[in-house]
Amino acid sequence: MSKPSRSLLLLLCTLLLVTQSAFAQSNISGRIAGTDGIPLPGATVSIVGTNNHAVADSDGRFMLNAKPGDLLHFSFMGFQDLQVVLGNETELNISLPEATTVLDEVVVVGYGTSLRKDVSGSVASVSTDEFIQGNNTNPLQQIQAKVPGLVITQPGGDPNGDYNVRIRGATSLEGQPPLLVIDGVAIDDFNRAITTLNPLDIASYDVLKDAAAAAIYGSRGANGVILITTKKAKYGATTFEYSAYGSVETISNRFDVLNAQQWRDATAADPNASGHDLGANTDWQKEITRSAYTQSHIFSASGGSSQIRVRGSAGYINQQGIAINTGKEVLTARLSADIRSANDKLNIAYGINTSIINRNFLPDQTSTAQVRQGGAYVFSYTPSYLPVWPVHNSSGSYYQPSGPPNPVFLLEELYSKQKQNFFQTSVKADYELIDGLKVGALAALSNGNDTYDRFWPPRINSTDEPSAGKSNANKQNFTGDLHFNFKKEFGDHSFDLTGVYEYNKFVNDGFSVNARGPVVEGLLLTNNLGTATSVSPGDISSYKNEVRIISFLGRLVYNYQDRFILTGTFRRDGSSKFGPNNRWGNFPSAAIAWRISNENFMSGNRWLDLKLRASYGLTGNQENLPPYNYQTLYGPSGPYYINGSYGQSYGVVQEGNPDLKWEVRESLNFGMDFSLWDDRVNGMLDVFSDKTSDMLFLYNIPQPPFVTNQAYANAANATNKGVELSLGGYVITNDQFRWNIRGNIGAVRNRITNVLGEFKGFDLSVTNSHYGYATGGSFQYLNVTEIKEGYPAGVFWLPQHAGFDEKGNELFVTYDGEGKVTGTDVTFTDKDRQYINPTPDFEWGLTNTFSYRNFDLSIFIRGVQGSKVFANSLLNLGSTAYLPASNVTERALTDGFVNKPNISTFWLEDGSFARLENLTLGYTLGRIKGITKLRIYAVGRNLFLLTKYGGVDPEVNVEGPQRYIDFSYYPKTRSFTIGLDISF
Numbered sequence: 001m002s003k004p005s006r007s008l009l010l011l012l013c014t015l016l017l018v019t020q021s022a023f024a025q026s027n028i029s030g031r032i033a034g035t036d037g038i039p040l041p042g043a044t045v046s047i048v049g050t051n052n053h054a055v056a057d058s059d060g061r062f063m064l065n066a067k068p069g070d071l072l073h074f075s076f077m078g079f080q081d082l083q084v085v086l087g088n089e090t091e092l093n094i095s096l097p098e099a100t101t102v103l104d105e106v107v108v109v110g111y112g113t114s115l116r117k118d119v120s121g122s123v124a125s126v127s128t129d130e131f132i133q134g135n136n137t138n139p140l141q142q143i144q145a146k147v148p149g150l151v152i153t154q155p156g157g158d159p160n161g162d163y164n165v166r167i168r169g170a171t172s173l174e175g176q177p178p179l180l181v182i183d184g185v186a187i188d189d190f191n192r193a194i195t196t197l198n199p200l201d202i203a204s205y206d207v208l209k210d211a212a213a214a215a216i217y218g219s220r221g222a223n224g225v226i227l228i229t230t231k232k233a234k235y236g237a238t239t240f241e242y243s244a245y246g247s248v249e250t251i252s253n254r255f256d257v258l259n260a261q262q263w264r265d266a267t268a269a270d271p272n273a274s275g276h277d278l279g280a281n282t283d284w285q286k287e288i289t290r291s292a293y294t295q296s297h298i299f300s301a302s303g304g305s306s307q308i309r310v311r312g313s314a315g316y317i318n319q320q321g322i323a324i325n326t327g328k329e330v331l332t333a334r335l336s337a338d339i340r341s342a343n344d345k346l347n348i349a350y351g352i353n354t355s356i357i358n359r360n361f362l363p364d365q366t367s368t369a370q371v372r373q374g375g376a377y378v379f380s381y382t383p384s385y386l387p388v389w390p391v392h393n394s395s396g397s398y399y400q401p402s403g404p405p406n407p408v409f410l411l412e413e414l415y416s417k418q419k420q421n422f423f424q425t426s427v428k429a430d431y432e433l434i435d436g437l438k439v440g441a442l443a444a445l446s447n448g449n450d451t452y453d454r455f456w457p458p459r460i461n462s463t464d465e466p467s468a469g470k471s472n473a474n475k476q477n478f479t480g481d482l483h484f485n486f487k488k489e490f491g492d493h494s495f496d497l498t499g500v501y502e503y504n505k506f507v508n509d510g511f512s513v514n515a516r517g518p519v520v521e522g523l524l525l526t527n528n529l530g531t532a533t534s535v536s537p538g539d540i541s542s543y544k545n546e547v548r549i550i551s552f553l554g555r556l557v558y559n560y561q562d563r564f565i566l567t568g569t570f571r572r573d574g575s576s577k578f579g580p581n582n583r584w585g586n587f588p589s590a591a592i593a594w595r596i597s598n599e600n601f602m603s604g605n606r607w608l609d610l611k612l613r614a615s616y617g618l619t620g621n622q623e624n625l626p627p628y629n630y631q632t633l634y635g636p637s638g639p640y641y642i643n644g645s646y647g648q649s650y651g652v653v654q655e656g657n658p659d660l661k662w663e664v665r666e667s668l669n670f671g672m673d674f675s676l677w678d679d680r681v682n683g684m685l686d687v688f689s690d691k692t693s694d695m696l697f698l699y700n701i702p703q704p705p706f707v708t709n710q711a712y713a714n715a716a717n718a719t720n721k722g723v724e725l726s727l728g729g730y731v732i733t734n735d736q737f738r739w740n741i742r743g744n745i746g747a748v749r750n751r752i753t754n755v756l757g758e759f760k761g762f763d764l765s766v767t768n769s770h771y772g773y774a775t776g777g778s779f780q781y782l783n784v785t786e787i788k789e790g791y792p793a794g795v796f797w798l799p800q801h802a803g804f805d806e807k808g809n810e811l812f813v814t815y816d817g818e819g820k821v822t823g824t825d826v827t828f829t830d831k832d833r834q835y836i837n838p839t840p841d842f843e844w845g846l847t848n849t850f851s852y853r854n855f856d857l858s859i860f861i862r863g864v865q866g867s868k869v870f871a872n873s874l875l876n877l878g879s880t881a882y883l884p885a886s887n888v889t890e891r892a893l894t895d896g897f898v899n900k901p902n903i904s905t906f907w908l909e910d911g912s913f914a915r916l917e918n919l920t921l922g923y924t925l926g927r928i929k930g931i932t933k934l935r936i937y938a939v940g941r942n943l944f945l946l947t948k949y950g951g952v953d954p955e956v957n958v959e960g961p962q963r964y965i966d967f968s969y970y971p972k973t974r975s976f977t978i979g980l981d982i983s984f
Contacts, residue, residue, distance in 0.1 A: 030092030134939030145845030145862035148724035156969030167224030198315035211617030211667030222621035238303030245979025380968035471512035589617025632656035681729035715757025841866030
């Protein structure tokens, strides 16, 4: 074919295509208005998946070139978006309802739901579209730094480690997480219960922060409440959803210790160095870590009619830890059913939740709570292992120097596993007796079983015997309630009355056994401990305890003209943890809200929606008190020798305290919720002041006259004061591009106001031995924090570093008895120690979300400002005195320590940081036949960290005695994830 012929054929084909397009498409016109019929000039209509769009004129009229089957998207600021599939119409009349503002959100408030505009307490909510995405193997990762006043911290990156969770600061001396309520059922053991959920099964979180909001849960809500609502079936045809992702994790930071050549250079003049140098070049931190992989899958099916709706899901997560031979495997399954009678009088909600978790622990780890005590054995000494030592001998066996075991051997050969089984079922029935009055009942049963198995082979080149252990723990919880709810409107007045009788029973039992001797690894492990040859009396133990809580509660919500909302709650709790004289506690609360926007002087206002709130209430706490402490208990108290043989003696092992009573938290809160310019900007502001009195704690008692030296009692008082702000809105919004910013900031000041008290006529005391310690250097187990009046719990108590003398000895600032500086010295006494507050000035989070056509991008940054961290790990690597027998950090060569360090402010560092926690890029594909939605995404987590902290990571434990002390945590990780969500 000639060139002109080819050109003519190409022209004809082009004309044919243009003609086809012209016939397939046509101009459609229409009008866009609100539901009140008022036109919406500037509203946009576009064809999804194309750049074809139009803008409505001053009368709301538009014209667009489209064809049947196109998906049209209508949008206008302040109104809900609408999508319509075009048929054969040529004229469209579109009505857009007003957008729901932040004050119109539905929130869960305990034993029911409410619109945010009607809530008078401090409640924060996070829904699915706000969740942090990516490698979330624990649900708490979805809302970290998303709620002001809710602090979620994971010290280190252990996949089996618990999180520190606090609402409005530490409300007890030992640290206690909030109450967890899943689909209306309160669950015992927060950290364990949260892991029974697959994060992708969760629809929303509601956080109850003040006493007025949490009082409905009484004593169990004294530390705040986190309500989780899981996804439920909706009316309509059966839908299927599948979500999956794969992640790779690497270590985000390591100690900068000397490599082999640096060590040789630093010890060249030391005659003892040659005896340690075996010619190797080993990076021990690299040897015990790896690139770790995670995979997650969840499949769900849901659907139903107006009478019955059912949703079921099954999930699987397999997460490797970056430390070799650590990780977890999680299997979850959920079933929920909502059954309604034809006349909607009877509603039955039924749910089943079950999970199996298999964990591979660190060598010294026996539970997920291990990390809260500050560090892990293998990470405490691995950085100090010499880089000139090999992992294996020439024969292939593990090299073992004197001292701690070869860390690679420890991780590869030790057997430390846990299996957790959890099952929960609940049924709730509500019946409407008359118009507005519903009565109902709830019954829920949960059962958890944990088995732990450990095998520790003998250390290389030692005479140690192998040891093995097995333990079994059962937790059973029964919750039942009878409740009623009455709602009625009388003109300008509306009433919402709730009454509940609640019964809780908790039963815990278990046993453990340890043995030593010829237990054969790989053949018997812990399955035949009878082969062991050495068992001591302390190696066998068992326990059982039971706690019951009975509660009566009532709540009245009164609304006048949708302007004034008054909420009153009264709860009476009885706990078997207390003696008969103090078993019951009464806990009232009251709150009032004023919707200024609904006042007459604000009539016609469309730019501001404003509500002011105030609340006051009491809640009781008994969660951190072990059972039976009001009783004197007897047990084995050691062997005795008589007539040539030994016997077991028995005596008092616990001093009972019949005067134990409820720890009480008194909470005062002022707040406001606001929305501006049709929700273009919205936010919440809260100012609070809490006082906790009669704090339950294990105090010191004199010995004699008492047999034991500690007993639980009520003594200390504390205050928590703070401010919280959440603010967000759209910077840009149009048919093609949207940019939303949401941030929050929270500041809390905790102060112990009293630690004095009496126990049976004798003074109680709190000594340093109760609180945080450091270890290593030139000392062993010195206290570095205290409980001190006028300061927060766990305030640092340290001598001040003042440089070095001419011999290289560390100098400390000295003080006289009146607190005046007297000079410096190479030693210090208690009067030379100073108190330093470690708690942060504020904590914050900032999220930017962007969407352009089918693309979405989310950038989430969070941070802490003003905290202090005692770098115990650096102290143990920070002196040339450790050379040549142990390795040191690079900075140890220049910091000036020529002797083993002591505790001082030199090791107290700024723990402030800003972390790029999450960056997510997603793309939603256009219409695909048979598929409702298909989205693919990529996520980077912990991509960078800005901090002055010299250790591995400034995010450390913030609860219990070891708070704000960095000692050998499992390293944090950086992860990269690719995933997809599909529904059909």
